[in-house]
Amino acid sequence: MEPDKKNIHDLVVVGAGPAALSAAIYTCREDIDTLLIEKGAIGGLAAVTDWVDNYPGFAKGIAGLNLSEEMRKQAERFGAKFELDEVLKISIEDGLHRLKMHGGDVYAKAVLIATGSDYRKIGVPGETEFYARGVHYCATCDGAFYRDKKLVVVGGGNSAVQEAMFLTKFASHIDMLVRGPSFRASEVLQHELNNHKDKITVHFNTTTDEIVGAEGKVTKVIGTDKTTNQKKEFITDGVFVFVGLDPNSGFLVGSGVELDEFRFIKSDIRLMTNVPGIFVAGDVRSGATMQIASASGEGATSALMIREYLNEMNREGTSSVKIEQ
Amino acid sequence: MAKNITIYTTNTCSYCVMVKRWLGSKGISYEEVNLEQYPDRQAEALSMSGALTVPITVVTKNDDSKEVIVGYNLARLAPAIA
Numbered sequence: 001m002e003p004d005k006k007n008i009h010d011l012v013v014v015g016a017g018p019a020a021l022s023a024a025i026y027t028c029r030e031d032i033d034t035l036l037i038e039k040g041a042i043g044g045l046a047a048v049t050d051w052v053d054n055y056p057g058f059a060k061g062i063a064g065l066n067l068s069e070e071m072r073k074q075a076e077r078f079g080a081k082f083e084l085d086e087v088l089k090i091s092i093e094d095g096l097h098r099l100k101m102h103g104g105d106v107y108a109k110a111v112l113i114a115t116g117s118d119y120r121k122i123g124v125p126g127e128t129e130f131y132a133r134g135v136h137y138c139a140t141c142d143g144a145f146y147r148d149k150k151l152v153v154v155g156g157g158n159s160a161v162q163e164a165m166f167l168t169k170f171a172s173h174i175d176m177l178v179r180g181p182s183f184r185a186s187e188v189l190q191h192e193l194n195n196h197k198d199k200i201t202v203h204f205n206t207t208t209d210e211i212v213g214a215e216g217k218v219t220k221v222i223g224t225d226k227t228t229n230q231k232k233e234f235i236t237d238g239v240f241v242f243v244g245l246d247p248n249s250g251f252l253v254g255s256g257v258e259l260d261e262f263r264f265i266k267s268d269i270r271l272m273t274n275v276p277g278i279f280v281a282g283d284v285r286s287g288a289t290m291q292i293a294s295a296s297g298e299g300a301t302s303a304l305m306i307r308e309y310l311n312e313m314n315r316e317g318t319s320s321v322k323i324e325q
Numbered sequence: 326m327a328k329n330i331t332i333y334t335t336n337t338c339s340y341c342v343m344v345k346r347w348l349g350s351k352g353i354s355y356e357e358v359n360l361e362q363y364p365d366r367q368a369e370a371l372s373m374s375g376a377l378t379v380p381i382t383v384v385t386k387n388d389d390s391k392e393v394i395v396g397y398n399l400a401r402l403a404p405a406i407a
Contacts, residue, residue: 144335144337
């Protein structure tokens with residue numbers, strides 16, 4: 001069956017976080033017909049980040065939600081179109097990329113995958129059972145339910161430290177369980193954490209083994225002190241988990257797009273995957289630095305590469321081309 | 326068609342702002358229950374959604390049936406208010 005011409009776009013961007021929005025600002029500004037498809041929130045994880053201090057151009061910092069809103073408005077100013085749906089599968093049909101969604105199919109000459117990543121689960125007993133009823137992954141969303149209560153924060157990276165400090169606005173005390181012997185968070189954040197010593201107790205070399213509850217509520221976390229191999233119990237009302245990010249790449253199974261061992265998408269130096277015409281930018285890309293500024297930069301880079309790819313397609317009169325490196 | 330809409334929120338929840346802005350952009354009015362301001366209504370939100378999280382949007386339809394949407398989920402919210 002011939003693709004419906006109304007559903008053919010020069011570029012379809014899967015995702016609507018900083019990488020996707022930056023790419024759309026560039027492509028729409030150059031009159032490249034661009035459709036963004038987002039299944040969750042425009043702005044991605046950046047939109048639920050309480051405060052962004054290291055994005056250039058904002059001397060005093062900016063709320064993640066406001067930064068995302070400004071990016072969306074800028075993309076819309078140049079004509080970016082958004083569709084709220086989920087891409088289920090990508091395949092090639094008649095030389096075009098076919099994106100299957102709940103609401104029907106769209107076709108694209110080029111595709112940019114900018115689906116980002118999502119908070120990683122720890123995979124211990126009790127985590128699923130108490131999900132959103134004592135186990136949480138978004139401090140700005142759910143922290144307020146723990147006013148004057150005890151919390152456990154799991155993780156030792158930037159997100160864990162930043163969100164633990166945010167949670168001190170509400171919680172009476174926080175136990176931070178860090179698997180390693182030290183933080184992976186930046187020195188700046190570790191220094192800031194020192195200002196919250198009255199409310200946060202850090203437990204290094206401590207694994208999180210089980211989340212225990214009764215009558216539908218979390219009551220404690222059981223961990224192990226790796227230096228002594230002794231079990232430890234942390235009495236708590238809730239658990240916030242920040243142990244890293246997993247790529248949103250599940251929909252690419254069977255697409256031919258090559259993933260690395262952790263399911264991040266591999267790309268060449270022009271941010272094109274092994275499938276001609278499918279590009280990748282932002283947190284979902286293998287080797288990404290998981291920073292909003294980096295994602296925006298990659299979005300801009302991918303847009304320029306996509307423009308080159310589409311120009312080459314038009315010159316060649318072919319449906320897909322391989323850009324020479 | 327929705328008879329009325331209630332959104333349970335907290336002060337710092339970005340997804341709550343997104344839901345409110347989206348409804349506002351459609352010219353749809355709603356009642357907001359800020360669970361920090363009214364902590365005594367947290368149990369009501371929990372019993373309705375089964376989740377201690379926000380936003381929780383409760384759409385009451387013309388036949389008085391209710392649809393409860395947890396999170397910023399426009400794929401569910403859009404048909405619920407149609």
